[in-house]
Amino acid sequence: MRKHLLIPFLCALFCGIIQAQQPVKPSTTDIYQSIQKLNFLGSVLYVAAHPDDENTSLISYMSNHVKARTGYLAITRGDGGQNLIGPEITNLLGVIRTQELLAARRIDGGEQFFTRATDFGFSKDPEETLSIWNKNDLLSDVVLAIRKFKPDVIINRFDHRTPGTTHGHHTSSAMLSFEAFDLANDKSAFPDLLKIADVWQPKRLFYNTSPWAFGSPEEFEKADKTNLITFDTGIYYPLKGLSNNEVSSMASSQHLSQGFGRLTNRGSQNEYIEFLKGDALVNNQTVFSGIDTSWNRIKGGKAIGDILYKVEQEFNFKDPSVHLSDLMKAYQLLQSIEDAHWKTIKTKELESVIEACAGLYLEASAETSSSTPNSKIKLNIEALNRSNATIELVSLSQTDGTTLQQNSLLKQNIKQNIKTDYTITNKEIYTTPYWLAEKGTVGMYKVDDINLIGFPETPRQVSVDINLKINNNPITITKHVVYRFGKPDKGELYRPFEIIPEASAKIPEKVIIFENDKQKNIEIIVKAGRDNLEGFVEINHPKDWSVTPERQSVSIAYKDEEQRFIFTIIPPKNQNEGYINPIIHVNDKVYTKERIEIDYDHIPYQTVLEPSESKIVRLDIKKKGDNIAYIAGAGDVVPESLQQIGYHVQTINPENINAETLSRFDAVVVGIRAYNTIDELKFKQQLLFDFVEKGGNMIVQYNTNSRLKVDKLAPYDLKLSRDRVTDENAEVRFLNPNHPILNYPNKITQEDFEGWTQERGLYYPDSWASEFTPILSMNDKGETPKDGSLLVAKYGKGYYIYTGLSFFREFPEGVSGAYRLFANMLSIGKEDIKQAENLKQ
Numbered sequence: 093m094r095k096h097l098l099i100p101f102l103c104a105l106f107c108g109i110i111q112a113q114q115p116v117k118p119s120t121t122d123i124y125q126s127i128q129k130l131n132f133l134g135s136v137l138y139v140a141a142h143p144d145d146e147n148t149s150l151i152s153y154m155s156n157h158v159k160a161r162t163g164y165l166a167i168t169r170g171d172g173g174q175n176l177i178g179p180e181i182t183n184l185l186g187v188i189r190t191q192e193l194l195a196a197r198r199i200d201g202g203e204q205f206f207t208r209a210t211d212f213g214f215s216k217d218p219e220e221t222l223s224i225w226n227k228n229d230l231l232s233d234v235v236l237a238i239r240k241f242k243p244d245v246i247i248n249r250f251d252h253r254t255p256g257t258t259h260g261h262h263t264s265s266a267m268l269s270f271e272a273f274d275l276a277n278d279k280s281a282f283p284d285l286l287k288i289a290d291v292w293q294p295k296r297l298f299y300n301t302s303p304w305a306f307g308s309p310e311e312f313e314k315a316d317k318t319n320l321i322t323f324d325t326g327i328y329y330p331l332k333g334l335s336n337n338e339v340s341s342m343a344s345s346q347h348l349s350q351g352f353g354r355l356t357n358r359g360s361q362n363e364y365i366e367f368l369k370g371d372a373l374v375n376n377q378t379v380f381s382g383i384d385t386s387w388n389r390i391k392g393g394k395a396i397g398d399i400l401y402k403v404e405q406e407f408n409f410k411d412p413s414v415h416l417s418d419l420m421k422a423y424q425l426l427q428s429i430e431d432a433h434w435k436t437i438k439t440k441e442l443e444s445v446i447e448a449c450a451g452l453y454l455e456a457s458a459e460t461s462s463s464t465p466n467s468k469i470k471l472n473i474e475a476l477n478r479s480n481a482t483i484e485l486v487s488l489s490q491t492d493g494t495t496l497q498q499n500s501l502l503k504q505n506i507k508q509n510i511k512t513d514y515t516i517t518n519k520e521i522y523t524t525p526y527w528l529a530e531k532g533t534v535g536m537y538k539v540d541d542i543n544l545i546g547f548p549e550t551p552r553q554v555s556v557d558i559n560l561k562i563n564n565n566p567i568t569i570t571k572h573v574v575y576r577f578g579k580p581d582k583g584e585l586y587r588p589f590e591i592i593p594e595a596s597a598k599i600p601e602k603v604i605i606f607e608n609d610k611q612k613n614i615e616i617i618v619k620a621g622r623d624n625l626e627g628f629v630e631i632n633h634p635k636d637w638s639v640t641p642e643r644q645s646v647s648i649a650y651k652d653e654e655q656r657f658i659f660t661i662i663p664p665k666n667q668n669e670g671y672i673n674p675i676i677h678v679n680d681k682v683y684t685k686e687r688i689e690i691d692y693d694h695i696p697y698q699t700v701l702e703p704s705e706s707k708i709v710r711l712d713i714k715k716k717g718d719n720i721a722y723i724a725g726a727g728d729v730v731p732e733s734l735q736q737i738g739y740h741v742q743t744i745n746p747e748n749i750n751a752e753t754l755s756r757f758d759a760v761v762v763g764i765r766a767y768n769t770i771d772e773l774k775f776k777q778q779l780l781f782d783f784v785e786k787g788g789n790m791i792v793q794y795n796t797n798s799r800l801k802v803d804k805l806a807p808y809d810l811k812l813s814r815d816r817v818t819d820e821n822a823e824v825r826f827l828n829p830n831h832p833i834l835n836y837p838n839k840i841t842q843e844d845f846e847g848w849t850q851e852r853g854l855y856y857p858d859s860w861a862s863e864f865t866p867i868l869s870m871n872d873k874g875e876t877p878k879d880g881s882l883l884v885a886k887y888g889k890g891y892y893i894y895t896g897l898s899f900f901r902e903f904p905e906g907v908s909g910a911y912r913l914f915a916n917m918l919s920i921g922k923e924d925i926k927q928a929e930n931l932k933q
């Protein structure tokens with residue numbers, strides 16, 4: 093397991109601006125900065141809740157200016173956020189955001205860690221957060237992160253003393269860190285973790301405050317600053333040709349899925365940290381006051397420091413290979429020190445410095461990007477010495493157990509290509525994010541192997557140890573096997589080598605709605621992980637449903653090729669729901685996973701294996717009206733969902749909104765945050781109201797109060813607030829049980845509010861004109877009732893409806909009650925006369 097730690101170290105070490113997938117190729121200024129870091133023995137751990145919470149400016153400052161090992165512990169992987177660059181949400185978004193954090197760390201020089209907590213959605217206070225997360229398990233994860241990383245200093249992003257003022261995840265991250273600060277050094281706390289790492293007492297805990305935390309910059313000016321340390325994080329690094337804030341901007345711009353791509357900053361800029369507990373600060377306040385961060389810190393370190401400080405002082409930027417004999421001497425000394433923690437860290441750092449100083453190019457590449465268990469692949473090992481040092485290639489040891497003796501001299505700038513076979517045994521596990529291997533709870537990922545907890549990604553299994561002698565002293569450099577390929581429009585590209593299953597299956601539709609008892613044909617796509625795949629596929633389904641045919645033969649000639657199958661699903665007569673899963677049989681093996689590929693330029697290629705399943709829902713639903721115009725806002729799948737239940741939905745470009753176009757529709761549905769994101773709507777709002785006046789229905793989904801593009805959101809007064817109901821199980825009370833919207837054409841009952849996900853809704857209006865009728869009342873625990881979630885007003889001959897209910901979250905999860913209520917919203921005013929009279933009585 094130890095050698096897998098290499099990747100983050102390499103990245104932290106050579107933090108030049110590099111492409112996500114390329115091997116690092118350090119220049120001499122990179123090497124020099126790595127030696128500076130090698131000579132600093134101190135660590136800082138930054139703690140926050142989400143990817144993109146981290147203060148890259150402070151992380152970069154600690155890593156590049158102070159030269160400390162700097163870690164970011166993100167409690168979650170951000171799987172609850174939105175994705176602005178592609179279709180991936182939830183677990184897959186968590187994979188992307190994990191890689192975006194790693195990309196950010198490659199730039200700012202930090203290392204990245206996580207816990208098992210999920211980003212389950214917005215939470216108002218830490219009490220709620222910690223009841224959904226498993227607090228004890230999470231505290232264990234934070235304690236483990238501290239015991240493994242052994243930081244001298246911890247800096248919390250958020251204030252643990254102000255619950256309710258920010259996202260509950262934020263405050264919880266700080267509370268957990270505050271508690272773990274003491275527990276990390278307590279042998280009786282989480283004794284199971286002692287197998288992995290010994291206890292550790294960080295020296296100081298800080299909170300990364302800001303003038304705004306004091307109310308205003310003016311208040312901050314007056315405040316007592318005895319416990320504050322100030323840094324100018326706008327300092328300039330001549331060795332990089334960049335300011336710290338430029339590095340920081342580039343790092344945080346990696347959060348592209350969150351739309352964080354931004355302009356760079358330059359110039360002086362202050363950051364503040366407030367001392368919370370630990371060793372009191374002394375007069376010349378620095379983070380590391382009183383902590384020895386030199387080689388003298390460790391027993392036997394002085395002799396190593398004597399050599400390495402001299403190398404730093406006399407560093408030869410023209411030919412760093414002149415330092416090889418000193419570096420190798422330090423390397424030998426380092427191997428005999430007792431402190432296992434620093435020995436591991438500094439050995440890896442020094443190995444990278446030695447490799448770089450020797451101008452060594454070492455690479456193990458496979459002929460293919462992936463292969464299956466029980467197969468053999470061809471590897472090419474490239475070994476090149478670009479210095480005049482005497483370097484012998486002694487042997488190659490592969491993780492499959494093969495060792496190839498070489499005993500050949502690597503002559504200056506004469507490349508050696510060694511071809512070898514690598515056997516992937518049937519014990520090998522698939523390449524996939526370890527935290528998604530099994531189904532967890534709403535709040536926590538399930539990770540059975542305690543050794544994996546905290547790792548940003550699954551350690552790569554296929555690697556080659558390249559055993560060398562430099563000036564007759566042994567040293568081993570480990571390389572993970574990669575796949576190298578060229579694309580005419582992109583140049584040379586790299587991918588990590590992956591182990592994949594021989595067969596996988598996918599159902600393109602994740603939720604399939606049956607609006608009546610008519611059967612539907614669905615498509616199943618089987619993909620081969622190897623050539624010549626033969627077997628059969630069948631569908632596992634709930635007992636009230638039936639599927640034909642029972643099974644179909646799979647026959648695929650080439651790896652990565654797909655075969656498509658049509659199965660017919662027959663729903664039961666009454667409302668019912670469940671899941672279908674394709675099962676592929678190959679010889680005596682069974683495959684049930686979907687192989688998902690995530691391919692973006694800013695992060696390394698990722699393969700994710702997830703259970704292949706689709707939700708099937710037989711809805712008991714009636715509806716009136718047929719043609720719906722949709723105005724897209726910030727993006728949701730409401731149009732596709734309405735199509736699933738039989739509506740004709742046409743997305744219209746806001747520019748094309750005019751009376752003539754609108755006259756073709758029964759209703760207009762406005763997508764989430766459309767009035768926050770589409771300027772054009774300010775010129776079209778009156779046309780939409782006119783449409784309602786003439787008898788159309790208009791349904792507006794949630795918007796936020798800030799940056800509204802229109803003065804009038806509705807034909808009558810309506811004021812948005814920040815009211816939200818985050819508990820998806822919060823009780824729903826019917827304020828107007830006889831209102832048509834709860835009765836026609838579908839009778840809405842409490843059952844329709846069961847099985848909702850993530851939340852009830854958000855940004856409800858808190859005041860409205862008397863023309864509006866509030867329909868529902870709900871609230872989170874301990875709060876006053878919120879009555880603005882669904883407001884209906886007659887305007888002219890039509891109806892205007894404003895709703896903050898989270899239909900955009902419920903539809904993709906196949907929540908039947910959400911569909912039935914929405915059908916009523918679209919049907920209002922279209923009651924047949926008899927029905928309408930019944931309702932009036």
Ligand SMILES: [Zn+2]
Pocket residue numbers: 141142144145259262
């Ligand atoms: Zn956050």
